[in-house]
Amino acid sequence: MSDESDSVDGRKARGNKRRAEIIDATLAIVTRDGAAGVTHRTVAKQAGVATSLSTYYFATLDDLLVAALSSVADVYTARIRQIIDGTGDKLRGLAELIAESAGPGRERALAERELSTLAARRPALAPIARRWRENVAELAATLTDDPEAIAALVAASDGLCTAILIDNAPSDPDYVHRILARALDAHAGRTGPRR
Amino acid sequence: MSDESDSVDGRKARGNKRRAEIIDATLAIVTRDGAAGVTHRTVAKQAGVATSLSTYYFATLDDLLVAALSSVADVYTARIRQIIDGTGDKLRGLAELIAESAGPGRERALAERELSTLAARRPALAPIARRWRENVAELAATLTDDPEAIAALVAASDGLCTAILIDNAPSDPDYVHRILARALDAHAGRTGPRR
DNA sequence: GTACAACTTGTACTATCGTACAAGTTGTAC
DNA sequence: GTACAACTTGTACGATAGTACAAGTTGTAC
Missing domain, CATH: 1.10.357.10 (Tetracycline Repressor, domain 2)
Structure with a gap:
């Protein structure tokens, strides 16, 4: 019960890192192509991950945009x-x-x-x-x-x-x-x- | 050479009217669903015309957005x-x-x-x-x-x-x-x- | 009335979208 | 090592997008 939410290198940490990478990729897309260019596919490609991974962390596009903003x-x-x-x-x-x-x-x-x-x-x-x-x-x-x-x-x-x-x-x-x-x-x- | 660009009820006039109707429909879409909702299809449906008519007057979506703005x-x-x-x-x-x-x-x-x-x-x-x-x-x-x-x-x-x-x-x-x-x-x- | 250009439509092709889902991989707990 | 949950991937389905194009209609000029 010592490391609740921030274990140094657990799966949670890796997950949060991936999550942050996807958000950064989203901002890069908004910067380059505008908010209209944000799709699960473009974001995933920008982040260098599979398309499904973007939907895994952000079920809907709105979730992704909220996180980015x-x-x-x-x-x-x-x-x-x-x-x-x-x-x-x-x-x-x-x-x-x-x-x-x-x-x-x-x-x-x-x-x-x-x-x-x-x-x-x-x-x-x-x-x-x-x-x-x-x-x-x-x-x-x-x-x-x-x-x-x-x-x-x-x-x-x-x-x-x-x-x-x-x-x-x-x-x-x-x-x-x-x-x-x-x-x-x-x-x-x-x-x-x-x- | 009297009526060059504004004959009262020629084909040009009718065309300009259609054009204006499509622009109004575009603004209605932007108002209701945002600029992202503007497509040839949604605009044409809003204006009550065929999809192809929107592309006839505005070859690209950019043309349409420029006209609307x-x-x-x-x-x-x-x-x-x-x-x-x-x-x-x-x-x-x-x-x-x-x-x-x-x-x-x-x-x-x-x-x-x-x-x-x-x-x-x-x-x-x-x-x-x-x-x-x-x-x-x-x-x-x-x-x-x-x-x-x-x-x-x-x-x-x-x-x-x-x-x-x-x-x-x-x-x-x-x-x-x-x-x-x-x-x-x-x-x-x-x-x-x-x- | 005949011809022509402007106007209008319906249909179809290809691409991409959100999303779902089964399968594979990896890290952790016991 | 074994099981389980988290993570990650590839593939596929239905919907909708832009666009092209042939056909049909209409108004005007002669």
């Missing part, structure tokens, strides 16, 4: 939490995170958006897709108490990501930071810096 | 132009347009977002998907000269639409208007109202 969301959640718990400028950290969507993080951000859009139609995906916005809101809540300022920052963050991903908008962190600061510090009567 | 974009372009050319409060008009995404315009807005996301991967769709943002930017340009304020307003508009569509955020026009005004009128030193 969860995986992406987890990464972003960890990044934002790192910013929140860190000592640096939180708004600047968010700006840099958003600006990454134009560079190395572009593919992952695109996959996240693709899966999020899918969430509008698949209830199982909705709560996971909500996490990104909730995370940004939580970060914003450490900078202001004004609910509208929080909503404005969330909207600005999302819109900036869209602009960068779809419109190839400029992604200079300083530029992004200024737009975000604008949403946060409107002429609501207050002038001094927060926190 | 164009159709949606045209509607929004006309609405925004109406606001720009009108005499009312432009920012308020935009806020009301965005707030519509929660009500009667939800399906159309969802279809537009779905097709826009698709645009990230299909070059033919990209310039059309860009139109919505360009239209908002044009509206913003009538309210301010600050490029960053314009970018902020565009981002806020897009983010608010996402919040309403994906997150079921509140869609009170007054609320939307305040968020938009916040993005536009930041603490750039100016205080008075515009225009």
Whole structure:
């Protein structure tokens, strides 16, 4: 009863590894061909396993998409939490995170958006897709108490990501930071810096 | 040589009408089942015509999706132009347009977002998907000269639409208007109202 | 009315999908 | 070593996809 869920090299561990490999393969497919390209066959081929193995771990395609979106969301959640718990400028950290969507993080951000859009139609995906916005809101809540300022920052963050991903908008962190600061510090009567 | 492209009841007219019907059917499918549900067969069934007719007017599925996105974009372009050319409060008009995404315009807005996301991967769709943002930017340009304020307003508009569509955020026009005004009128030193 | 092009349909071919299922392999417990 | 559960594979079935194509219908020009 000592090793319940994480025996170092049991069958469970091997199974979890396979599971993770299949999820990674799914994200690779979403990145390359879009969510529409995700099938048990394409995923299995990408992962280098038999088609049946994908159905063994994920009975339905929805299960697979939910797991994939969860995986992406987890990464972003960890990044934002790192910013929140860190000592640096939180708004600047968010700006840099958003600006990454134009560079190395572009593919992952695109996959996240693709899966999020899918969430509008698949209830199982909705709560996971909500996490990104909730995370940004939580970060914003450490900078202001004004609910509208929080909503404005969330909207600005999302819109900036869209602009960068779809419109190839400029992604200079300083530029992004200024737009975000604008949403946060409107002429609501207050002038001094927060926190 | 009098009636070149718009003879009142010629074969061309009938063809254009059929073409429009198929596009409408496509939008209905995107609204109901998402872009992934668009096939020549489903569209033809929705339109009440033979499957082959869809392929007759739109040789490939991409052609059909491009036409559908164009159709949606045209509607929004006309609405925004109406606001720009009108005499009312432009920012308020935009806020009301965005707030519509929660009500009667939800399906159309969802279809537009779905097709826009698709645009990230299909070059033919990209310039059309860009139109919505360009239209908002044009509206913003009538309210301010600050490029960053314009970018902020565009981002806020897009983010608010996402919040309403994906997150079921509140869609009170007054609320939307305040968020938009916040993005536009930041603490750039100016205080008075515009225009 | 006759011819032609535009329009419309039904049918069929090939490919791929989700899924099921029986069989084989492997690691662990006793 | 023996049994069992987890893992992995190959194969196959029914459904549906894009597409092609020959045939039929209709409106317009002469």
